[in-house]
Amino acid sequence: MTPTSTINSANLKSQLKRAERRHLIRSYNLILPLFAFILISFLIPLGIVFYNSIYDPQVATGLPKTVESLKDWDVRSTPYPSENSFAALAAEMKTASDNQTASGIASRLNYEGSGLRTLFMKTSREVEDVDDGPWQEKFIAIDKNWAQPEIWSVIRQTGSFYTSGYYLKALDMQRDPFDNIEKQPADARIYIDVFARTLFISGLVTVFCFLLGYPIAYLLSKLPARTSNLLMIFVLLPFWTSMLVRTTAWIVLLQKGGVINSTLLSLGLISEPLDLMFNRFGVVVAMTHILLPFMILPLFSVMKSVPSTYVRAARSLGASPWTAFWKIYFPQSMPGVSAGGLLVFILAIGYYITPTLLGGAGDQMISYFIADNLSRSLNWGLASALGCILLAGILVFYSFYEKYVGVSNVKLG
Amino acid sequence: MSNLVKAPAKFLPYVGLGGKIWHYGFRGVCAAIFFFLLAPVFVIVPLAFNSEPYFNYPIKSYSLRWFQYFLNSEMWFMAIKNSILIGVSATIIATILGTIAAIGLSRRNLPYKAVIMAVLISPMIVPVVITAVGTYFFYSKLGIANSLLGIILAHAALGVPFVVITVTATLVGFDQTLVRAARGLGASPFLSFRKVTLPLVWPGILSGALFAFTTSFDDVVVVLFLGGVQERTIPRQMWTELREQLSPTILVVATILIALSALLLVTLELLRRRNARMRGLAE
Numbered sequence: 229m230t231p232t233s234t235i236n237s238a239n240l241k242s243q244l245k246r247a248e249r250r251h252l253i254r255s256y257n258l259i260l261p262l263f264a265f266i267l268i269s270f271l272i273p274l275g276i277v278f279y280n281s282i283y284d285p286q287v288a289t290g291l292p293k294t295v296e297s298l299k300d301w302d303v304r305s306t307p308y309p310s311e312n313s314f315a316a317l318a319a320e321m322k323t324a325s326d327n328q329t330a331s332g333i334a335s336r337l338n339y340e341g342s343g344l345r346t347l348f349m350k351t352s353r354e355v356e357d358v359d360d361g362p363w364q365e366k367f368i369a370i371d372k373n374w375a376q377p378e379i380w381s382v383i384r385q386t387g388s389f390y391t392s393g394y395y396l397k398a399l400d401m402q403r404d405p406f407d408n409i410e411k412q413p414a415d416a417r418i419y420i421d422v423f424a425r426t427l428f429i430s431g432l433v434t435v436f437c438f439l440l441g442y443p444i445a446y447l448l449s450k451l452p453a454r455t456s457n458l459l460m461i462f463v464l465l466p467f468w469t470s471m472l473v474r475t476t477a478w479i480v481l482l483q484k485g486g487v488i489n490s491t492l493l494s495l496g497l498i499s500e501p502l503d504l505m506f507n508r509f510g511v512v513v514a515m516t517h518i519l520l521p522f523m524i525l526p527l528f529s530v531m532k533s534v535p536s537t538y539v540r541a542a543r544s545l546g547a548s549p550w551t552a553f554w555k556i557y558f559p560q561s562m563p564g565v566s567a568g569g570l571l572v573f574i575l576a577i578g579y580y581i582t583p584t585l586l587g588g589a590g591d592q593m594i595s596y597f598i599a600d601n602l603s604r605s606l607n608w609g610l611a612s613a614l615g616c617i618l619l620a621g622i623l624v625f626y627s628f629y630e631k632y633v634g635v636s637n638v639k640l641g
Numbered sequence: 642m643s644n645l646v647k648a649p650a651k652f653l654p655y656v657g658l659g660g661k662i663w664h665y666g667f668r669g670v671c672a673a674i675f676f677f678l679l680a681p682v683f684v685i686v687p688l689a690f691n692s693e694p695y696f697n698y699p700i701k702s703y704s705l706r707w708f709q710y711f712l713n714s715e716m717w718f719m720a721i722k723n724s725i726l727i728g729v730s731a732t733i734i735a736t737i738l739g740t741i742a743a744i745g746l747s748r749r750n751l752p753y754k755a756v757i758m759a760v761l762i763s764p765m766i767v768p769v770v771i772t773a774v775g776t777y778f779f780y781s782k783l784g785i786a787n788s789l790l791g792i793i794l795a796h797a798a799l800g801v802p803f804v805v806i807t808v809t810a811t812l813v814g815f816d817q818t819l820v821r822a823a824r825g826l827g828a829s830p831f832l833s834f835r836k837v838t839l840p841l842v843w844p845g846i847l848s849g850a851l852f853a854f855t856t857s858f859d860d861v862v863v864v865l866f867l868g869g870v871q872e873r874t875i876p877r878q879m880w881t882e883l884r885e886q887l888s889p890t891i892l893v894v895a896t897i898l899i900a901l902s903a904l905l906l907v908t909l910e911l912l913r914r915r916n917a918r919m920r921g922l923a924e
Contacts (some may be wrong), residue, residue: 252751254745256745258741259746259757261741261742263757263760265797266761269776269795270776272775272779273772273779275775276775280778443670461910465679466681468902468903470859470898473682473685474682476685476895483887486696487696490698517677574766578770580768595768598771599770599773599862608778618768618770622767
């Protein structure tokens with residue numbers, strides 16, 4: 229090799245590298261606009277949900293001196309703090325009334341224990357007319373709850389800008405006056421039950437989708453292309469039909485005077501209408517119906533690629549049809565089962581519309597409580613914490629999905 | 642010899658009685674499952690033509706009065722207008738940005754491809770309620786909550802994953818040498834995209850766009866959080882009426898939506914066939 233050719237090839241290499249880099253930058257430039265769009269319209273909103281689940285400024289900004297003075301209070305030795313804290317609270321209550329922030333603070337306190345809103349509002353109204361202390365006696369005269377440690381420890385615990393309180397609440401826990409984490413009283417425990425119910429309903433729906441979807445996918449994969457394409461339309465039509473339309477259809481079918489009940493009545497099979505709706509049954513049936521195509525489609529695409537030779541070999545070696553299916557075919561269709569199962573499960577966990585319309589009070593899933601806390605109770609922090617826990621759960625299942633299926637293998641239609 | 646010419650027997654000779662029972666039993670079960678899939682969708686269609694406001698069979702007389710009522714209703718007219726406006730705008734944003742990004746993603750050995758893909762797909766995975774809550778917080782700050790713009794942006798984000806998935810899937814089988822040939826013959830990058838890439842991948846783009854459109858057209862939750870009284874869409878209106886009381890108008894809307902999805906299905910099937918033909922995979 230002559231020296232010139234070495235130089236040339238080095239030159240060529242660097243040129244190639246430069247061209248490669250240019251290409252790479254061009255590829256990233258193509259992705260960038262969408263990435264920026266997703267950042268603004270999706271990732272930042274999710275970030276805000278997380279931030280709202282831990283950011284808790286109401287009491288910290290509204291009652292800063294009171295919170296500060298409570299640092300000296302030892303809940304173990306005295307049931308209520310010193311005169312200092314009462315005086316600070318009185319002053320800050322007056323400011324809050326003038327600034328019209330009292331109601332916000334009162335609502336925030338109320339999330340930690342019902343009745344605190346009334347107590348706070350009543351006291352701040354009456355304190356308005358009192359010019360000076362001793363504040364301890366006057367507060368206790370207004371309401372004797374001010375002599376109890378509960379409300380003071382709530383003010384102390386909610387007094388920092390960042391809190392884990394919403395997460396504790398979302399997991400049915402609270403802090404006692406001594407700052408120990410304990411379970412909520414039995415009648416105030418809601419969300420653990422809701423999370424369990426959400427997982428249970430989603431699991432049940434996944435199992436039913438599997439039981440109904442497996443035979444269909446198997447049949448479609450075995451039929452000649454012409455017939456299976458035709459039957460596939462029967463799967464795709466419901467798939468493409470609006471979820472709300474299908475929920476409507478189930479309401480028409482399941483309600484008290486609905487199609488199923490009136491048919492059974494006129495056939496004389498039942499003497500009075502069955503309760504098919506506003507219960508677990510209605511939710512599971514309708515959700516299974518809506519999510520079934522999401523099970524069939526991935527199953528079908530996997531089964532389509534399973535060669536029939538293995539089953540035939542097993543049969544010719546003397547395996548019974550069942551053994552050949554269970555030992556040979558089923559394991560080969562397993563990727564489809566996990567793909568469809570995880571997809572259905574992930575989708576089911578976030579369901580809101582169908583359970584709200586078809587379920588009873590005891591069948592509402594976590595999404596319902598997120599929406600409810602946001603729009604009715606206006607407890608944004610709790611709604612956000614519930615949302616973040618749901619999101620974390622979804623991400624765990626999604627990572628399984630990514631590991632076993634891979635998102636780029638998602639088949640659509 | 643004559644055996645070979647004859648039409649193939651339905652059952653192989655070694656299939657016994659049990660096998661035959663299984664064969665028909667299995668088909669019976671499948672027929673029942675198909676019935677479960679389809680019957681609920683079709684049960685509401687005839688009821689929309691019932692002249693009485695009952696949601697039950699048998700239907701005594703048919704009429705189009707509920708269709709007439711639907712067409713004359715101002716509220717529904719606004720809902721249709723909003724749904725189409727939001728759906729089309731969101732689809733355009735999602736399709737353009739998604740297609741461009743998918744072309745960037747189709748480069749082989751792109752570093753961090755998996756991470757980028759995961760981020761771009763994430764709106765599909767995250768439950769809509771969480772997305773709706775987050776956009777509500779953020780857009781309230783920006784002042785675009787309770788506006789069509791806010792809903793359009795949120796819906797575009799929800800539609801993006803479908804476009805990215807379908808277009809990248811189409812580009813997997815795309816022969817990059819064709820673009821190189823066009824470029825080598827002097828075409829500008831834009832011209833080669835328009836004349837070579839686009840005609841080959843547009844079925845993928847179109848089916849992604851259809852997915853994005855239906856996602857927007859179906860959504861209740863985002864509209865529930867981000868839409869005010871003026872921003873009612875078809876699903877939002879249906880949701881309100883379903884929560885109050887089942888009305889014949891809802892069945893009319895449902896029937897129309899079912900007809901639309903049938904139309905969509907046919908379109909997609911034609912696209913699939915065209916795509917298969919273009920790739921020489923004719924059935």
